[in-house]
Amino acid sequence: MDVTPGQLMHAVEVDTLCKSYYKSTPVLKGLSLQVPLGKIYGLLGPSGCGKTTLLKCVVGRLKPDAGVVQVMGGRPGKPGHRVPGNLIGYMPQDLALYQDFTVSETMYYFGRIFHMPSQEIDRQTDFLVTLLELPSKRRLICQLSGGQQRRVSFACALLHRPPLLILDEPTEARQGHMVALMRDGRLLAEAKPQELLDRYNDSSLESVFLKLCEMDSEDSLPDTSAAASSTSAAANAAASTSEIVTENSPLLPKPSNHDRSLNSSPAGATSNSNDGDSLPNLLYKEYVPLGDSLRSVFALPSLWHILAVVGKNFNNLRRRLTFLAFQFILPIIQIVLFCVCVGGDPFGLTLASVNLDSSGELGAKFMTYLDNNTFHVKPFKNLEEARTEVRNVRAWAVLSLGANFSTDLLARFSNPTAATNATLSGGSVHLQLDNSNYQVSLMIQKSVAESFQKFAGDLLSQFGLSPELVSLPVVMDAPLLGTDNPSFTEFMAPGMIVTIVFFMATGLTALSFVLERKEGLLDRSLVAGVTILELMLGHMLTQLLIMAGQTGLLLFFSLVVFQVPCHGSVLWVILLALLNGFTGMSLGLMISALCSAENSAIQAALGTMYPNLLLSGIIWPAEAMPQYLRFISRGLPISQSVEAMRSVLSRGFGFTAAPVYLGFVSAIAWASGLLLLALLLLRIRGI
Numbered sequence: 001m002d003v004t005p006g007q008l009m010h011a012v013e014v015d016t017l018c019k020s021y022y023k024s025t026p027v028l029k030g031l032s033l034q035v036p037l038g039k040i041y042g043l044l045g046p047s048g049c050g051k052t053t054l055l056k057c058v059v060g061r062l063k064p065d066a067g068v069v070q071v072m073g074g075r076p077g078k079p080g081h082r083v084p085g086n087l088i089g090y091m092p093q094d095l096a097l098y099q100d101f102t103v104s105e106t107m108y109y110f111g112r113i114f115h116m117p118s119q120e121i122d123r124q125t126d127f128l129v130t131l132l133e134l135p136s137k138r139r140l141i142c143q144l145s146g147g148q149q150r151r152v153s154f155a156c157a158l159l160h161r162p163p164l165l166i167l168d169e170p171t172e173a174r175q176g177h178m179v180a181l182m183r184d185g186r187l188l189a190e191a192k193p194q195e196l197l198d199r200y201n202d203s204s205l206e207s208v209f210l211k212l213c214e215m216d217s218e219d220s221l222p223d224t225s226a227a228a229s230s231t232s233a234a235a236n237a238a239a240s241t242s243e244i245v246t247e248n249s250p251l252l253p254k255p256s257n258h259d260r261s262l263n264s265s266p267a268g269a270t271s272n273s274n275d276g277d278s279l280p281n282l283l284y285k286e287y288v289p290l291g292d293s294l295r296s297v298f299a300l301p302s303l304w305h306i307l308a309v310v311g312k313n314f315n316n317l318r319r320r321l322t323f324l325a326f327q328f329i330l331p332i333i334q335i336v337l338f339c340v341c342v343g344g345d346p347f348g349l350t351l352a353s354v355n356l357d358s359s360g361e362l363g364a365k366f367m368t369y370l371d372n373n374t375f376h377v378k379p380f381k382n383l384e385e386a387r388t389e390v391r392n393v394r395a396w397a398v399l400s401l402g403a404n405f406s407t408d409l410l411a412r413f414s415n416p417t418a419a420t421n422a423t424l425s426g427g428s429v430h431l432q433l434d435n436s437n438y439q440v441s442l443m444i445q446k447s448v449a450e451s452f453q454k455f456a457g458d459l460l461s462q463f464g465l466s467p468e469l470v471s472l473p474v475v476m477d478a479p480l481l482g483t484d485n486p487s488f489t490e491f492m493a494p495g496m497i498v499t500i501v502f503f504m505a506t507g508l509t510a511l512s513f514v515l516e517r518k519e520g521l522l523d524r525s526l527v528a529g530v531t532i533l534e535l536m537l538g539h540m541l542t543q544l545l546i547m548a549g550q551t552g553l554l555l556f557f558s559l560v561v562f563q564v565p566c567h568g569s570v571l572w573v574i575l576l577a578l579l580n581g582f583t584g585m586s587l588g589l590m591i592s593a594l595c596s597a598e599n600s601a602i603q604a605a606l607g608t609m610y611p612n613l614l615l616s617g618i619i620w621p622a623e624a625m626p627q628y629l630r631f632i633s634r635g636l637p638i639s640q641s642v643e644a645m646r647s648v649l650s651r652g653f654g655f656t657a658a659p660v661y662l663g664f665v666s667a668i669a670w671a672s673g674l675l676l677l678a679l680l681l682l683r684i685r686g687i
């Protein structure tokens, strides 16, 4: 049961705390301790004995498996209790600072999380820079020495003048009012340092610790040699400490006179005299507005926290202008390259021609009908020479006309019933292709066929016959949807627009949490009181603004500069593109929640891109896939959106058409699912 502030005697109370990671060997084994108000409490123990684990339970970053932890009268993480939050100042073991921020930007970020007004942040920053002898508040963190960076980290913990300081950092435990000696997840002793030295008649805490380890090992290990080696190993590592500093303890710095007048003692906080030591009057100052307290009770995200995260993100981007510029240039490069390189008709194709027609002028005449733009015609005297040209990859095809081309062609038209196979073949254009390139082969066949049709049509007109006699008896009436002469660009453009927006957003967000997790940055924000949801919303808001810019540029270049036809409303195109950017961002957040390392996040983002590109009917119609793949294809995040985009751009459909609204529904469903999954993963993994 939580105690009321009036009864508060201990800043931290831990009762039979047990904790293990992933159900492995227990790290904390029924540990109990009490940290009185107004004291410095040092935890001394060998590396790996569980000090950080204990402190993480205290600050609310880890949940106990069993036992109770009370911090400032409440359980960490309990709704409405400001632990994590501004009741504690936390200096994690890692540096946990943004290397590209200045000292004052760092302070500003944490100050905003603690709801401190700007002037107050400035005043405290100036005070702490002087107190901790930092060079200048305008210096970048990466330009500070290791020791100075540690002091900035300490300053962050002190910034809001918390009543409880948790320092996961080796210092001299002897200065503490109380010291606890920890070993293997248990407390061996807890007393004032001098008391321990007197009790064990020794001059150093390390020696006392060694004695306690020996006694502990004798109790638990029957083999004395094993006990001895275990205790010496423990003693060797015994310099490692962590500290809990509570309000009014001497480690907390004195505020300026002005600051002091603002302070007020929280109810129940005893102003301890610490055995006669004079203590600085630094008291906790309440910064949390009532509205925010209520919101935290009902677990609603705080706009203040979200804006602090957005501000921090933009500051980060401001420091990385090249990266930001790249984010806007990249979609432009992609769409420009697509529009310039993909979907156009191949041209300038070398054609090795052999005109052996000696029976008339028609062979030479037909040659003039070949499209000069599509073909570069290279004449040859005999067929074998022309074939060698193709075999040596110097031409795409051999086009040949037989010796009786003119007479056989005229015979075919004038007396079709008498035409033999030899006549039909002699009056035909013969093509031998380098068939290794499907699109080029198709283009050559199409162009030669069109040229022949035009040539033969003109010939028939000279005889007073209809040119349509040489057309296939299949009539293409005006299309019901789409255009008369659609290009491959038109087919691919909707998919490319959706893909670029989607994966640019994925790439942008895939590293969000991975980078924050690095060096404990995320931990510090969370202990300061920012929730996972607020962090996520902060990231989303930042990325949304960038993504909106990217989408605008992409659509401008595709629709306006490259004139990709849009037969429907541009509004739906914009909304669909933005929605897909949002879905891509959700995928990125999910990846960043899932991956711990940068390279695995990048690989995951890239890994999702190619299957989507191939399976979503972007490069080739989904109708060409086997049935079972078509089924999978339909369920992918961008497939329905690509179809919706195609329906708006090429078919001119509005929102009420099924392919269009299904695209919206699918994108919204995927975005919601991915965001939920990201939140779940972040919670499960404890980020």
Ligand SMILES: Nc1ncnc2c1ncn2[C@@H]1O[C@H](COP(=O)(O)OP(=O)(O)OP(=O)(O)O)[C@@H](O)[C@H]1O
Pocket: 021, 027, 045, 046, 047, 048, 049, 050, 051, 052, 053, 054, 093, 240, 241
């Ligand atoms: N995230 C984790 N997953 C699994 N095991 C962990 C994790 N963090 C810590 N441990 C293990 O828990 C034990 C206690 O680690 P902890 O960091 O609490 O020790 P510590 O006393 O703070 O050490 P140090 O003084 O070196 O910082 C160690 O054996 C460590 O390997």
